[in-house]
Amino acid sequence: MHVGIIGVGLMGHGIARNVLSRGGFALSFLDHPGNQPTDEIRALGATACATPAEVAAASDVILLCVTGSPQVEAVITGKDGIATTIRAGTVVVDCSTALPESTLRMGEVIRKAGGDYIDAPMTRTAKHAHEGTLNLLAGGPAEVLERVRPVLASFTEKVDHVGPLSHGHRLKLLHNYVSIGFMTLLAEAAAQAGDAGVDPQVFVDVLAGGGGASVALDRLAPYIVSQNRDGLPFFVSNALKDIDYYRSMSEASGAQKTVADAVSAALSGAVAEGHGDAYVPELVRLFRTAPEA
Structure with a gap:
């Protein structure tokens, strides 16, 4: 072929x-x-x-x-x-x-x-x-x-x-909502930990040893600990696009999307500030109260 x-x-x-x-x-x-x-x-x-x-x-x-x-x-x-x-x-x-x-x-x-x-x-x-x-x-x-x-x-x-046709994309949007939602939540928590002076490795270890253990943590941990963003080269703008697709799909079916709306708002803020080309792990920095340039 x-x-x-x-x-x-x-x-x-x-x-x-x-x-x-x-x-x-x-x-x-x-x-x-x-x-x-x-x-x-x-x-x-x-x-x-x-x-x-x-x-x-x-x-x-x-x-x-x-x-x-x-x-x-x-x-x-x-x-x-x-x-x-x-x-x-x-x-x-x-x-x-x-x-x-x-x-x-x-x-x-x-x-x-x-x-x-x-x-x-x-x-x-x-x-x-x-x-x-x-x-x-x-x-x-x-x-x-x-x-x-x-x-x-x-x-x-x-x-x-x-x-049938379209179920692949429907499940992909469900998958990405959960995945991006988890990472956005984690980035916000990591940002607050950083603002409070919590040792980043201790933060990661505590989550990994409890209910915070997840693929999201595995993907964001290199950035949380050592500012290595390359483990997840996925633009914030694309993450926002996927979440908004999920919201559109939910709205069309009449499903609840309260949490999705909040994730979209968090990502929209980063994009509106000119960070659409940042990788998703960099949300850890962008969500800080005084993020570095």
Whole structure:
């Protein structure tokens, strides 16, 4: 199978290199200013394309790793979009974090154009993308998922079929709400501890030995203790986007979102102050009463 990828960012770059090096698939990618440097994947044989339509025309499987629903809709339905040239039987695998309602609409667009659609968002980090050990939450017809499993296996450790189309994105938003919510809460607590002069290592050890032990603590501890942010290269602006997607999903279904509103407010404050490009662990500093520059 020939694979196409649109979105060679922090996650997509790792996916692309593993599709080539571990999977041995031919790869076309959209040449875009938002990409990470593409020298490595070009050296492995990847071919640059000028438009999503050009990627689609060459591909049996198309991986989308873009920011969110507006970007997914643009590369599918826009001028020179995927839907204009997709071949019969080609499968679009949307690994982005997107709104379930948009996913259903885009699935219908692709089906009308002759292709198939799977939503398969990721639940790990850029480090796992680089290592080829991502986990995916896949929604859509089981038989379509089986057709693309060889491609997905090249960059994943686990692929769970979680239900019909849009359930992958629904579960990703639920997952990210819990994950980002935990980390935002922890960052606020760590900031207060720092303001009070609590030894950061003692703070981490006390949480780790009790009810605060968690993946959130594991991810933020390097920053709390030694200001190392690189364990979680995830922008605060993207965290806010995911939380607000969750809030939109909750509002559409009439679900309670009181805590989500508070998490959004905390992240919105950091973004409004110009820190959208900070990594999430840096919230520990940004939430201080007098954060350093």
